[in-house]
Amino acid sequence: MTVTDEIAPVSHYERIGGANSVKAAVELFYDKVLADPELVGYFTDVDMVGQRRHLALMLTVVLGGPNEYAGRGLAEAHQPLNIPLEHYVKVGEHLTATLTELGVPADIIADVQTVLGQVQDQVVATGNRPGA
Numbered sequence: 001m002t003v004t005d006e007i008a009p010v011s012h013y014e015r016i017g018g019a020n021s022v023k024a025a026v027e028l029f030y031d032k033v034l035a036d037p038e039l040v041g042y043f044t045d046v047d048m049v050g051q052r053r054h055l056a057l058m059l060t061v062v063l064g065g066p067n068e069y070a071g072r073g074l075a076e077a078h079q080p081l082n083i084p085l086e087h088y089v090k091v092g093e094h095l096t097a098t099l100t101e102l103g104v105p106a107d108i109i110a111d112v113q114t115v116l117g118q119v120q121d122q123v124v125a126t127g128n129r130p131g132a
C-alpha cells in the first residue's frame with residue numbers, strides 16, 4: 001500500500017471543522033433566515049429545536065457530511081410547503097453569505113452551490129417551475 005492510498009478523501013464538512021463549525025454556522029444562518037420576512041413564515045409552525053435541526057441538516061447535506069437524516073425524502077418533506085423558486089434562491093443566498101462571513105474557502109462555497117442546484121428539483125414546488 002502506498003502513502004497516498006492511506007489518505008482518505010476529506011469532505012468539506014470535515015475541512016471546515018465538522019459538527020462544531022456546522023453548529024456555529026447554524027446560529028448565523030438561523031438568524032438570517034428568521035430575520036427574512038419572506039422566509040420566516042415557513043418556520044413559524046416548527047418549534048425552535050426543529051428549526052435549528054433543519055438548518056443543521058441542510059448544512060450537513062450541502063457540505064457532504066455524515067447523513068444522519070433517515071426520515072422523509074427531501075421531496076416528501078418540502079413539496080407540501082409549496083416553496084417557490086424565488087424563496088429557494090433566497091435561502092441559498094443566506095447560506096452562501098453565512099459561509100462567506102465565516103471564512104469558508106471559495107472552492108467549498110462553489111461546491112455548496114452545485115449541491116443546491118442538484119437538490120433544487122426536490123425542494124422547489126413542482127407547480128411553481130417555469131412552464132410547469
Ligand code: HEM
Pocket residue numbers: 039042043046054057058061062069071072074077078081083087088091116119123
Ligand atoms: C438544500 C436545500 C434544503 C435541504 C437539504 C433541506 C433539508 C431538510 C430536511 C432534511 C428536513 C427534515 C424533514 C423531516 O425530518 O421530515 C427539512 C424540513 C423542512 N424544510 Fe428543508 N431543506 C432545504 C431547503 C428548504 C427551504 C428552501 C425551505 C423554506 C424556504 C425549507 C423549509 C423546511 C421546513 C419548514 C421543514 C419542516 C417541515 C416539517 O416539519 O413539516 N427547506 N428540510
